[in-house]
Amino acid sequence: MINLDHRDxxxxxxxxxxxxxxxxxxxxxxxxxxxxxxxxxxxxxxxNPNTIQRAYMELESKGVIYSVPGKGSFLxxxxxxxxxxxxxxxxxxxxxxxxxxxALQIExxxxxxxxxxxxxxxxxxxxxPSIPSMKAGETND
Amino acid sequence: MINLDHRDxxxxxxxxxxxxxxxxxxxxxxxxxxxxxxxxxxxxxxxNPNTIQRAYMELESKGVIYSVPGKGSFLxxxxxxxxxxxxxxxxxxxxxxxxxxxALQIExxxxxxxxxxxxxxxxxxxxxPSIPSMKAGETND
DNA sequence: AAACCGTATTAAGCGGGTTAGTACAGTTGA
DNA sequence: TCAACTGTACTAACCCGCTTAATACGGTTT
Numbered sequence: 001m002i003n004l005d006h007r008d009x010x011x012x013x014x015x016x017x018x019x020x021x022x023x024x025x026x027x028x029x030x031x032x033x034x035x036x037x038x039x040x041x042x043x044x045x046x047x048n049p050n051t052i053q054r055a056y057m058e059l060e061s062k063g064v065i066y067s068v069p070g071k072g073s074f075l076x077x078x079x080x081x082x083x084x085x086x087x088x089x090x091x092x093x094x095x096x097x098x099x100x101x102x103a104l105q106i107e108x109x110x111x112x113x114x115x116x117x118x119x120x121x122x123x124x125x126x127x128x129p130s131i132p133s134m135k136a137g138e139t140n141d
Numbered sequence: 142m143i144n145l146d147h148r149d150x151x152x153x154x155x156x157x158x159x160x161x162x163x164x165x166x167x168x169x170x171x172x173x174x175x176x177x178x179x180x181x182x183x184x185x186x187x188x189n190p191n192t193i194q195r196a197y198m199e200l201e202s203k204g205v206i207y208s209v210p211g212k213g214s215f216l217x218x219x220x221x222x223x224x225x226x227x228x229x230x231x232x233x234x235x236x237x238x239x240x241x242x243x244a245l246q247i248e249x250x251x252x253x254x255x256x257x258x259x260x261x262x263x264x265x266x267x268x269x270p271s272i273p274s275m276k277a278g279e280t281n282d
Numbered sequence: 283a284a285a286c287c288g289t290a291t292t293a294a295g296c297g298g299g300t301t302a303g304t305a306c307a308g309t310t311g312a
Numbered sequence: 313t314c315a316a317c318t319g320t321a322c323t324a325a326c327c328c329g330c331t332t333a334a335t336a337c338g339g340t341t342t
Contacts, residue, residue: 012300013300048301050301050302051300051301054299068308069308069309070309070310071310072309
């Protein structure tokens with residue numbers, strides 16, 4: 001469900017945060033759905049529970065998930081807010097990237113053509129997956 | 142000449158590296174031009190000479206600058222290589238960003254329109270400066 | 283010779299990230 | 313009720329990358 005990349009400069013807890021957000025964005029995680037427990041996910045990833053706790057804590061403060069002592073942690077219900085937040089960050093990154101394009105003297109037409117081409121090839125690959133959904137049976141509700 | 146940003150997550154030596162590369166790309170630094178000495182730049186930025194040393198060392202290993210013991214450090218002569226290296230990184234970043242756009246379900250047309258608009262506004266602001274070029278005879282400061 | 287230059291090395295400190303261990307309270311199901 | 317979960321909280325220790333500090337050496341310039 002979650003993959004940690006040790007070549008990634010970002011700390012583990014940040015990787016976990018963004019990957020859970022990604023799963024929520026792609027619909028692999030559904031609103032209200034229970035997340036793995038601190039300890040089980042920690043064991044799963046072979047890292048310390050405290051690291052998961054930190055990720056969950058920040059996810060909760062961002063309003064992405066909510067936790068109930070004794071029960072578990074669950075995905076929040078506002079996917080829209082998550083998307084809008086991500087879009088904000090996205091356009092900020094885009095502006096930074098275009099600054100770089102200008103500095104590199106990449107012509108506008110060339111840049112737009114590259115965007116066009118890349119968008120097509122990428123969108124054809126990463127079609128939205130049709131939700132696996134965890135083991136049927138006693139999952140929460 | 143160089144500004145360090147303590148809010149920047151990147152370490153000082155990396156900020157120095159990229160800023161010197163930027164200066165070279167924009168032509169503020171000319172091929173063969175002498176860079177500030179380790180100690181003077183360190184004093185200028187109020188940091189330790191070893192940090193400058195590390196930045197210069199990596200810049201040299203990247204072929205951006207070359208150093209002559211007893212003389213100083215100088216900008217290399219291959220601006221083209223620098224640009225092509227940057228472009229490579231640029232298109233890699235662009236691909237990453239577009240992946241994000243697809244994930245955020247930003248329509249291709251909207252994305253391209255945003256690129257168009259942003260490019261125009263950014264390029265109009267950051268027109269390439271017509272090289273100040275320091276006073277002849279005097280090395281930098 | 284003096285004042286620069288880059289290079290090299292060792293030691294220390296700092297801070298963020300991570301681990302480890304423990305403890306406590308709420309929930310759940312047998 | 314008891315056992316096994318859950319999240320929460322806290323402290324101590326550790327690792328590691330970054331940075332500082334203090335030297336030392338050899339080349340260049342005037």
